[in-house]
Amino acid sequence: MSDAAQKRTPLYDEHVRLGAKMIPFGDWIMPVQYSGIIGEHQAVRKNVGVFDISHMGQLVATGSAAGSWLNEMLTNNIDKLEVGTGQYTFLLNEQGGIIDDLIVYRTGSEEFLLVVNASRADEDFAWLKKHLGENAELENRSEDYGGVAIQGPHVVDLFHALLGANVDLPERNHIVDRNLDRMHISIARTGYTGEDGVEVFFQAKDAAAFWNLVLEKGQELGIKACGLGARDTLRLEMCYPLNGSDLSPEHNPIEAGLGFFVDLTKPKFIGREVLAKAKESGTANRLVAFRMKSKGPPPRPHYAVWREGAPIGEVTSGTLSPSLNEGIGMAYVASAQAKTGTELEIEIRGQKFPAVIEKKPLYKKS
Amino acid sequence: MNVPDDLHYTESHEWVRQEGENARVGITDHAQAELTDVVFVELPKVGATAEARGQIAVVESVKAASDIYAPVKGTVVEVNNALEGNPALINTDPFGEGWIFVLKMDSPDEVKQLKDAAAYRALIG
Structure with a gap:
C-alpha cells in the first residue's frame, strides 16, 4: 500500500x-x-x-x-x-x-x-x-x-x-x-x-x-x-x-x-x-486465555497450540505482558480442553514451550 | 542515529566489529529503534556454523519477532548470555553491551564486502 x-x-x-x-x-x-x-x-x-x-x-x-x-x-x-x-x-x-x-x-x-x-x-x-x-x-x-x-x-x-x-x-x-x-x-x-x-x-x-x-x-x-x-x-x-x-x-x-x-x-x-x-x-472450540510457564519467547498469533502431543488449536493474540513480565495470549482450543488450569504447549519456531490456561482477565489490579 | 565509523554493516541492519579472525555482531541503533523494546533474544548455540546471510538468531520486541542474519560465514564461538536476563541491552547499548554473538570467520576478508559506515548511513537515509 x-x-x-x-x-x-x-x-x-x-x-x-x-x-x-x-x-x-x-x-x-x-x-x-x-x-x-x-x-x-x-x-x-x-x-x-x-x-x-x-x-x-x-x-x-x-x-x-x-x-x-x-x-x-x-x-x-x-x-x-x-x-x-x-x-x-x-x-x-x-x-x-x-x-x-x-x-x-x-x-x-x-x-x-x-x-x-x-x-x-x-x-x-x-x-x-x-x-x-x-x-x-x-x-x-x-x-x-x-x-x-x-x-x-x-x-x-x-x-x-x-x-x-x-x-x-x-x-x-x-x-x-x-x-x-x-x-x-x-x-x-x-x-x-x-x-x-x-x-x-x-x-x-x-x-x-x-x-x-x-x-x-x-x-x-x-x-x-x-x-x-x-x-x-x-x-x-x-x-x-x-x-x-x-x-x-x-x-x-x-x-x-x-x-x-x-x-x-x-x-x-x-x-x-x-x-x-x-x-x-x-461449541467445538473456545477462546481461552493462557500464560507461558517459563521464560522464553513470547507467544504470537497463529502459533500452534498442543496438548499431550496433539494439536488442539491456534493462538489468536500473544505478547509479552509488560505488567506481569511473562508471555500471555489467547487461543481457540477444543472445548473439551478449555478448562482453567489445563496444561498446554505453544509451538514457537519448531520448539514447544509450556503454558497453562488461566481465568480471564490475565491481569488483575492489586 | 548513531553509526560508528569503525564498524561494518549489512543491509539487514547487523553491525560487525572485526577482532582479528573473529567478528563480533549485533544490531544497529537504527534497527533497535525500529524494533522498539526488545523483550527476548534467541541466541545461537556456541559451535553452530553460519552461512553468510543465513538466519542465526531471533530478536523479539513487544510487537514482533525479527530474524537476525550472520553477516559472514563462520562458526559461533561466543554468545552474549547477558541478553537472556536483560534483552533491553540491545535498546540501551546496541553497539556495546548489546552485542549478540561472535563468529570465527572462515575468511576474514569477507568483512570487506560489507558496507562501511558511510554506505550504511546512506541506506537508512
Missing part, C-alpha cells in the same frame, strides 16, 4: 511532531508508539495515557423505529439503554459469525451512536444499510469526528483540571455532552485498557486543540501519549478481544466466551438461531 493510500486522522501532524513511529493499520496510518510501548503501557496502569482513536467509525441511527431495528441487528438488548447510556454488543452475519464488535449509545429517545472498529466501519455501514428497516435512518459520520481515549487512574484528576473541580465525569458506560473552550465534546466512561477511563469524541477540526490541551493539563499527572502497541498489550492483559485477531466471521460470540453480551431472550436478531444452538449444545 502506498503512503498516499493511507488515511490520516486529524491528529496525524501531532503524532509526527511528537516523534511517533507511524505504521499502516488497515487503511490508516497510525502511531504504534511514541516513547516506547512498555513505558506507555506503565503510564496507563500507574498514571494516565492518551490514545488517538479518531480512526474508529461513528454511525448514527435515527428514526421512530431505530431502536427496534437495531435490536434485530445487534446481539445485546437496546431496550435496556436509557438515554445517555451505552452497551457492548455484536453485529453478526446469518451464520452467527462476528462482523464487528462495537459500543452502541442511546444519545436520544430516537437516536443512537454506534462506535465501530476502523477496519470494519465501511463494511458495517454497508451491511446495516442493506438491512435498514422502515422508519429508521443511518448515517456514516466517521469523517466528521475525531476521538481520543484517556485511560488510567488519574483520569478523574485530569478531567477536573480540564473542566473544573465541580464537574463530575459520567458513570461507567454513560455518555454526556460538555463544552470546553468553545469545543463541543462527548465524553463516554469506557475504554479498552482495564483502567478507569473515558473515550472522548469531538469535531475533527478541534482534534489538535483538544489533544494538546489534554497533554498540557496531564503533564503534572504523568500523562503519556500512547500508541497502538500499548493499546494492544493493555487490552490483551484484560483479555478484551481484538476484531480481526480474536474475533472474525468464522467465530461466534459464544465460542469467544462473550455470551454475556448476547440476549437470547430477544425474539429476533440476525444470527440468533445459531447462537441459541451454540449456547444449548456447546
Whole structure:
C-alpha cells in the first residue's frame, strides 16, 4: 500500500511532531508508539495515557423505529439503554459469525451512536444499510469526528483540571455532552485498557486543540501519549478481544466466551438461531486465555497450540505482558480442553514451550 | 542515529566489529529503534556454523519477532548470555553491551564486502 493510500486522522501532524513511529493499520496510518510501548503501557496502569482513536467509525441511527431495528441487528438488548447510556454488543452475519464488535449509545429517545472498529466501519455501514428497516435512518459520520481515549487512574484528576473541580465525569458506560473552550465534546466512561477511563469524541477540526490541551493539563499527572502497541498489550492483559485477531466471521460470540453480551431472550436478531444452538449444545472450540510457564519467547498469533502431543488449536493474540513480565495470549482450543488450569504447549519456531490456561482477565489490579 | 565509523554493516541492519579472525555482531541503533523494546533474544548455540546471510538468531520486541542474519560465514564461538536476563541491552547499548554473538570467520576478508559506515548511513537515509 502506498503512503498516499493511507488515511490520516486529524491528529496525524501531532503524532509526527511528537516523534511517533507511524505504521499502516488497515487503511490508516497510525502511531504504534511514541516513547516506547512498555513505558506507555506503565503510564496507563500507574498514571494516565492518551490514545488517538479518531480512526474508529461513528454511525448514527435515527428514526421512530431505530431502536427496534437495531435490536434485530445487534446481539445485546437496546431496550435496556436509557438515554445517555451505552452497551457492548455484536453485529453478526446469518451464520452467527462476528462482523464487528462495537459500543452502541442511546444519545436520544430516537437516536443512537454506534462506535465501530476502523477496519470494519465501511463494511458495517454497508451491511446495516442493506438491512435498514422502515422508519429508521443511518448515517456514516466517521469523517466528521475525531476521538481520543484517556485511560488510567488519574483520569478523574485530569478531567477536573480540564473542566473544573465541580464537574463530575459520567458513570461507567454513560455518555454526556460538555463544552470546553468553545469545543463541543462527548465524553463516554469506557475504554479498552482495564483502567478507569473515558473515550472522548469531538469535531475533527478541534482534534489538535483538544489533544494538546489534554497533554498540557496531564503533564503534572504523568500523562503519556500512547500508541497502538500499548493499546494492544493493555487490552490483551484484560483479555478484551481484538476484531480481526480474536474475533472474525468464522467465530461466534459464544465460542469467544462473550455470551454475556448476547440476549437470547430477544425474539429476533440476525444470527440468533445459531447462537441459541451454540449456547444449548456447546461449541467445538473456545477462546481461552493462557500464560507461558517459563521464560522464553513470547507467544504470537497463529502459533500452534498442543496438548499431550496433539494439536488442539491456534493462538489468536500473544505478547509479552509488560505488567506481569511473562508471555500471555489467547487461543481457540477444543472445548473439551478449555478448562482453567489445563496444561498446554505453544509451538514457537519448531520448539514447544509450556503454558497453562488461566481465568480471564490475565491481569488483575492489586 | 548513531553509526560508528569503525564498524561494518549489512543491509539487514547487523553491525560487525572485526577482532582479528573473529567478528563480533549485533544490531544497529537504527534497527533497535525500529524494533522498539526488545523483550527476548534467541541466541545461537556456541559451535553452530553460519552461512553468510543465513538466519542465526531471533530478536523479539513487544510487537514482533525479527530474524537476525550472520553477516559472514563462520562458526559461533561466543554468545552474549547477558541478553537472556536483560534483552533491553540491545535498546540501551546496541553497539556495546548489546552485542549478540561472535563468529570465527572462515575468511576474514569477507568483512570487506560489507558496507562501511558511510554506505550504511546512506541506506537508512
